[in-house]
Amino acid sequence: MANRIVRTSIETIRRRDLVEAAYLTFLEHGMQGMTMARIGERAGMSHGIVNYYFRSKDELLAAVMRKSVFSVMAETLRRLRAAASPRERVSAVIAGHFPADIFTLDIARAWLSYYALAGQHPEFGRLQRAADGRRASNLHHALKQLTGNAEARVIALSIAIMIDGAWLRRARSNDTMDADGVIGHIEAYVDDSMKLAPPLPAAGNGRC
Amino acid sequence: MANRIVRTSIETIRRRDLVEAAYLTFLEHGMQGMTMARIGERAGMSHGIVNYYFRSKDELLAAVMRKSVFSVMAETLRRLRAAASPRERVSAVIAGHFPADIFTLDIARAWLSYYALAGQHPEFGRLQRAADGRRASNLHHALKQLTGNAEARVIALSIAIMIDGAWLRRARSNDTMDADGVIGHIEAYVDDSMKLAPPLPAAGNGRC
Amino acid sequence: MANRIVRTSIETIRRRDLVEAAYLTFLEHGMQGMTMARIGERAGMSHGIVNYYFRSKDELLAAVMRKSVFSVMAETLRRLRAAASPRERVSAVIAGHFPADIFTLDIARAWLSYYALAGQHPEFGRLQRAADGRRASNLHHALKQLTGNAEARVIALSIAIMIDGAWLRRARSNDTMDADGVIGHIEAYVDDSMKLAPPLPAAGNGRC
Amino acid sequence: MANRIVRTSIETIRRRDLVEAAYLTFLEHGMQGMTMARIGERAGMSHGIVNYYFRSKDELLAAVMRKSVFSVMAETLRRLRAAASPRERVSAVIAGHFPADIFTLDIARAWLSYYALAGQHPEFGRLQRAADGRRASNLHHALKQLTGNAEARVIALSIAIMIDGAWLRRARSNDTMDADGVIGHIEAYVDDSMKLAPPLPAAGNGRC
DNA sequence: CATGAATGAGAGTTCATTCAT
DNA sequence: GATGAATGAACTCTCATTCAT
Numbered sequence: 015m016a017n018r019i020v021r022t023s024i025e026t027i028r029r030r031d032l033v034e035a036a037y038l039t040f041l042e043h044g045m046q047g048m049t050m051a052r053i054g055e056r057a058g059m060s061h062g063i064v065n066y067y068f069r070s071k072d073e074l075l076a077a078v079m080r081k082s083v084f085s086v087m088a089e090t091l092r093r094l095r096a097a098a099s100p101r102e103r104v105s106a107v108i109a110g111h112f113p114a115d116i117f118t119l120d121i122a123r124a125w126l127s128y129y130a131l132a133g134q135h136p137e138f139g140r141l142q143r144a145a146d147g148r149r150a151s152n153l154h155h156a157l158k159q160l161t162g163n164a165e166a167r168v169i170a171l172s173i174a175i176m177i178d179g180a181w182l183r184r185a186r187s188n189d190t191m192d193a194d195g196v197i198g199h200i201e202a203y204v205d206d207s208m209k210l211a212p213p214l215p216a217a218g219n220g221r222c
Numbered sequence: 223m224a225n226r227i228v229r230t231s232i233e234t235i236r237r238r239d240l241v242e243a244a245y246l247t248f249l250e251h252g253m254q255g256m257t258m259a260r261i262g263e264r265a266g267m268s269h270g271i272v273n274y275y276f277r278s279k280d281e282l283l284a285a286v287m288r289k290s291v292f293s294v295m296a297e298t299l300r301r302l303r304a305a306a307s308p309r310e311r312v313s314a315v316i317a318g319h320f321p322a323d324i325f326t327l328d329i330a331r332a333w334l335s336y337y338a339l340a341g342q343h344p345e346f347g348r349l350q351r352a353a354d355g356r357r358a359s360n361l362h363h364a365l366k367q368l369t370g371n372a373e374a375r376v377i378a379l380s381i382a383i384m385i386d387g388a389w390l391r392r393a394r395s396n397d398t399m400d401a402d403g404v405i406g407h408i409e410a411y412v413d414d415s416m417k418l419a420p421p422l423p424a425a426g427n428g429r430c
Numbered sequence: 431m432a433n434r435i436v437r438t439s440i441e442t443i444r445r446r447d448l449v450e451a452a453y454l455t456f457l458e459h460g461m462q463g464m465t466m467a468r469i470g471e472r473a474g475m476s477h478g479i480v481n482y483y484f485r486s487k488d489e490l491l492a493a494v495m496r497k498s499v500f501s502v503m504a505e506t507l508r509r510l511r512a513a514a515s516p517r518e519r520v521s522a523v524i525a526g527h528f529p530a531d532i533f534t535l536d537i538a539r540a541w542l543s544y545y546a547l548a549g550q551h552p553e554f555g556r557l558q559r560a561a562d563g564r565r566a567s568n569l570h571h572a573l574k575q576l577t578g579n580a581e582a583r584v585i586a587l588s589i590a591i592m593i594d595g596a597w598l599r600r601a602r603s604n605d606t607m608d609a610d611g612v613i614g615h616i617e618a619y620v621d622d623s624m625k626l627a628p629p630l631p632a633a634g635n636g637r638c
Numbered sequence: 639m640a641n642r643i644v645r646t647s648i649e650t651i652r653r654r655d656l657v658e659a660a661y662l663t664f665l666e667h668g669m670q671g672m673t674m675a676r677i678g679e680r681a682g683m684s685h686g687i688v689n690y691y692f693r694s695k696d697e698l699l700a701a702v703m704r705k706s707v708f709s710v711m712a713e714t715l716r717r718l719r720a721a722a723s724p725r726e727r728v729s730a731v732i733a734g735h736f737p738a739d740i741f742t743l744d745i746a747r748a749w750l751s752y753y754a755l756a757g758q759h760p761e762f763g764r765l766q767r768a769a770d771g772r773r774a775s776n777l778h779h780a781l782k783q784l785t786g787n788a789e790a791r792v793i794a795l796s797i798a799i800m801i802d803g804a805w806l807r808r809a810r811s812n813d814t815m816d817a818d819g820v821i822g823h824i825e826a827y828v829d830d831s832m833k834l835a836p837p838l839p840a841a842g843n844g845r846c
Numbered sequence: 847c848a849t850g851a852a853t854g855a856g857a858g859t860t861c862a863t864t865c866a867t
Numbered sequence: 868g869a870t871g872a873a874t875g876a877a878c879t880c881t882c883a884t885t886c887a888t
Contacts, residue, residue, distance in 0.1 A: 024872075044342050046254070050858060060874050065859060067872095123341045129393050130252065130335035133328075142394050172411060176380070179387025185337055186350050203380060206418055232847080258883060268849045273884060440868080460754065462670070466862060476870045481863060536757075543754035545809055549747050550668050558810050588800070588827060595803025601753050602766050619796060626830050648851075674879060684853050689880060691851095 028067050031057050033077045040078070041120045045127040050074075072135065079128050079138045083145050089113055094152065103156035104173070107149060108200050111177045112193040122185035150174055161211035169207045176200050237275050237285070239265050244286045245293075249328070253335035258282075280343075287346045290336065291353045297321060302360065311364035312381070315357060316408050319385045320401040330393035358382055369419035377415045384408050445483050445493070447473050452494045453501075457536065461543035466490075488551075495554045498544065499561045505529060510568065519572035520589070523565060524616050527593045528609040538600035566590055577627035585623045592616050652691050655681050657701050664702070665744045669751040674698075696759065703752050703762045707769050713737055718776065727780035728797070731773060732824050735801045736817040746809035774798055785835035793831045800824050 035057035040048040050071055054061040068074035090110030097103040132139040153173055157166035180196045191199065243265035248256045258279060262269035276282035298318030305311040340346045361381055365374035388404045399407065451473035456464045466487055470477035484490035506526030513519040548554045569589055573582035596612045607615065659681035664672040674695055678685040692698035714734030721727040756763040777797055781790035804820045815823065 028872085045338060049856080051856085061858090062861090062875065063873055069859095071858060120341075123338055126334050126390075127338035129390065130331055130338050132393065133252070133331050139395060143397075146391075146394065168407070168410070171407065172384070175384050175387035175391060175407075177387070178390040179383035179385070182337065182386040182390045183354075183383065185340070186354065187347055189351070199376070199379065199383075202376070206415070209418060210414055236847095257881085259881095269883090270849055270851090270885085271847080274848075279883065444868095460757070465860085467860095477862090478864085478871060479869055482869075487862065539754055539757050542750050545806070546669060546747055546751035546754050548809070549744075555811055559813070562807075562810065584823070584826070587823065591800050591803035591807065591823075592796070593803070594806040595799035595801070598750075598753065598802040598806045599770075599799060601756065602770065603763065605767075615792070615795065615799075618792070622834055623830070626833060652851085673877080675877085685879090686854065686881090687852055693880090695879065 025067065028057075028059075028063070029077070032059075032064060032067055032074060033081055036074055036078050037081075037124070040124055040127070044123075045131070075131070076135065076137050079135075079141060082124070082128065083141045086111065086116075087145055087148065089116075090149070090152070100156040100159040104153060104160075104204060105201065107152050107156070108173065108177070108204075109197055111149075112180070112196055114193040117181075117184060117193040117196070119184065119188055122181050125181055126185050146174070149177075160208065165207075165211045169204065169211075172203065172207075173200060176203065233275065236267075236271070240267070240272060240275060240282065241285045241289050244282055245289055248286060248290075248336075249332050252328075252332045253339055284343070284345050287336070287343070287349055291349045294319070295353055295356060298357070298360070308364045308367040312361060312368075312412060313409065315360050315364070316381065316385065316412075317405055320388070320404055322401040325389075325392060325401040325404070327392060327396055330389050333389060334393050354382065357385075368416065373415075373419045377412065377419075380411065380415075381408060384411065441483065444475075444479070448475070448480060448483060448490065449493045449497050452490055453497055456494060456498075456544075457540050460540050461547055492551070492553055495544070495551070495557055499557045502527070503561055503564060506565070506568070516572040516575040520569060520576075520620060521617065523568050523572070524589065524593070524620075525613055528596070528613055530609040533597075533600060533609040533612070535600060535604055538597055541597060542601050562590065565593075576624060581623075581627045585620065585627075588619065588623075589616060592619065649691065652681075652683075652687070653701070656683075656688060656691055656698060657705055660698055660702050661705075661748070664748055664751070668747075669755070699755070700759065700761050703759075703765060706748070706752065707765045710735065710740075711769055711772065713740075714773070714776070724780040724783040728777060728784075728828060729825065731776050731780070732797065732801070732828075733821055735773075736804070736820055738817040741805075741808060741817040741820070743808065743812055746805050749805060750809050770798070773801070784832065789831075789835045793828065793835075796827065796831075797824060800827065 032053065036048060036053045039053050039056050043052065050064050051061045054064045090107055093106035093110045094103060097106040128138060132142060150170055153170035154166055157169050183190050240261065244256065244261045247260050247264050251260065258272050259269045262272045298315055301314035301318045302311055305314040340350060358378055361378035362374055365377050391398050448469065452464060452469045455468050455472050459468065466480050467477045470480045506523055509522035509526045510519055513522040548558060566586055569586035570582055573585050599606050656677065660672060660677045663677050663680050667676065674688050675685045678688045692701065714731055717730035717734045718727060721730040752762060756766060774794055777794035778790055781793050807814050
């Protein structure tokens with residue numbers, strides 16, 4: 015039993031370390047320079063053992079992707095739980111996508127590489143779509159309580175597009191807006207949209 | 223002397239053909255599948271000659287990057303010339319980024335793989351920033367004639383972000399909006415913004 | 431001393447289990463797919479222990495070869511013991527080589543991969559020749575009691591060749607004869623041969 | 639034009655040399671030791687060029703197999719053309735499978751390896767079945783002119799099985815019969831069969 | 847100029863084997 | 868005894884690059 019735990023523990027550690035090493039290797043050498051040999055070297059292991067813990071490079075890559083997606087989703091969730099009103103929930107989704115220490119050039123480039131790879135990697139495509147669906151749903155639910163359904167849908171889409179666009183631009187250079195700037199920009203858009211949006215039907219929001 | 227000219231001429235033609243072939247290869251197979259052999263094949267030349275005209279793959283790659291960026295800018299420029307009013311100029315920039323036959327899943331993914339590579343290719347970063355600057359400038363100049371300077375800047379940025387975001391989302395799956403949908407969405411945003419924007423100072427648009 | 435016995439006993443059991451597992455792995459995956467890891471897995475042991483009990487894969491392979499040959503011989507022997515007449519002994523040898531559940535495409539192919547390896551494994555060649563000698567001898571002894579010595583030798587050889595040929599053909603496709611068909615064919619040949627064979631010298635079979 | 643011929647010529651030469659080298663490598667190191675590197679080395683080429691002429695190892699292997707199958711079929715055909723009577727045609731098929739310089743231990747082992755590989759190599763399975771079909775057809779047609787249809791079928795099958803069996807046994811050791819011995823043995827079987835076979839219906843052989 | 851034959855480095859992957867625990 | 872973590876050699880295959888023709 016103890017033995018089992020030790021075994022699992024080592025495997026867990028190694029897999030985590032390898033995912034981390036793969037990610038760092040990617041940041042340093044790009045997607046193309048992210049070879050199994052280099053990953054192993056960075057993790058201080060032989061390249062043989064990398065294939066022992068991950069049956070293939072694709073599997074390792076998928077693990078890296080999953081970790082990335084979840085870490086972003088987790089941040090958003092954390093903020094959603096702390097949100098007290100629909101409008102705050104919208105802000106939670108927006109801010110959740112731009113933690114200052116994550117919204118960096120390197121990480122943005124990593125994300126773009128993932129996207130580019132989605133074609134060859136059905137699983138990652140699925141992950142992305144799932145994450146996108148969650149985001150759209152969160153935004154739409156919150157906005158529905160602030161304006162009409164159709165308007166909510168349009169605004170939610172605009173926000174989602176802007177979030178993606180901001181990340182794409184982040185990968186371009188360091189001269190673009192920082193996290194706060196982006197958040198401010200999108201929030202301003204939301205506020206403007208609210209001004210234009212029709213007042214909610216009186217009865218409909220008795221619930222909120 | 224004549225000989226010299228002929229040689230140079232052939233060289234120019236070959237280089238242009240090879241860049242074109244490389245670009246098409248890139249659009250079809252993505253950055254990873256853009257091999258020297260495939261480029262030569264597509265250009266109807268031996269792959270040996272590719273290395274004759276471009277000392278290395280990186281050199282060819284740089285040429286392809288230049289061409290890619292310019293070809294997108296050219297489409298926008300074409301539409302800008304046909305635009306009759308500031309508002310139409312805004313629309314020209316928007317529509318210029320979404321030709322229906324170009325705004326496809328594969329091409330979007332190819333572009334992302336480009337972006338992902340920019341980190342290792344300083345020149346490409348420069349190119350992208352230049353193109354982005356042009357776009358921002360075009361949008362800003364047009365919008366300035368429709369609203370206040372500060373508002374114009376904000377709206378121009380929103381449009382630019384949405385253009386980038388739409389392309390990123392296009393790479394995600396085929397279930398997203400098509401070119402017309404995206405254009406409609408952004409145009410609607412522009413129209414809404416105009417409603418909120420302050421009326422122009424009386425004299426400002428006498429020029430137009 | 432008792433300890434010694436226990437140790438030896440476990441070792442014996444483990445080695446037998448491993449040979450059995452290797453044999454089954456071989457039948458299922460062929461010579462090429464018979465890896466140490468798969469053998470260990472099939473035996474329900476770690477693959478590390480396989481190398482503990484067999485210094486190398488070749489040593490295990492030799493053991494498997496021995497087992498394989500013996501297991502085929504055993505089936506024939508079982509039937510031989512039940513045979514009541516010389517003619518039945520001939521049938522025993524024939525049928526002993528074609529158990530319906532063994533005479534399959536996969537197993538036939540596995541055996542061929544064995545044979546193909548014999549060139550590099552002197553011991554396996556020896557084993558095969560020994561088994562072949564036993565078979566020839568069994569057939570010859572039985573047939574000698576039914577016909578002349580020279581004829582017996584010829585018929586025994588034909589039977590042996592047909593047995594081998596039937597296995598080789600079995601590996602070709604599933605469209606060939608099944609076990610019963612092959613047995614029937616060879617038996618018919620034996621019956622025909624008996625018709626042509628000279629009657630036994632009167633005294634010759636008094637011995638039987 | 640001349641250029642084209644030169645090119646093709648080199649390619650033809652290289653491919654032929656590589657097939658030959660692959661075959662020799664196999665004879666020396668067995669199927670498992672027949673690596674691309676060793677093949678290239680034996681052919682005096684880099685291993686890179688091997689993959690240049692044969693897109694994959696399987697393709698090279700298939701070429702080796704095809705060459706082997708065709709060389710056996712060609713020998714049989716050559717003899718069939720020289721045969722003057724049905725009985726001689728039967729002999730042609732038999733002798734055609736056992737040229738003295740081909741019926742050797744090494745070559746027999748090579749054949750077994752091919753058979754063992756047929757499972758993973760659909761094309762080779764097809765080749766084998768095609769060759770077998772031709773053989774069966776040739777034998778049956780000739781025998782039908784010597785005896786009844788049903789008998790012809792049985793005898794043809796026996797001959798085919800014996801041919802295969804003789805090759806399998808040849809791979810076992812050098813102590814088995816040589817080519818002449820095998821041919822004699824099978825011919826004797828055919829002669830015996832003719833004795834037992836029913837005389838042909840009177841009219842049936844008016845044709846021959 | 848142009849070809850394509852040839853090279854060789856390096857990619858991912860498999861696997862027998864060793865060894866600390 | 869037994870495990871499975873770890874190594875490293877070897878394999879197939881790809882590809883940018885060089886070079887004789």
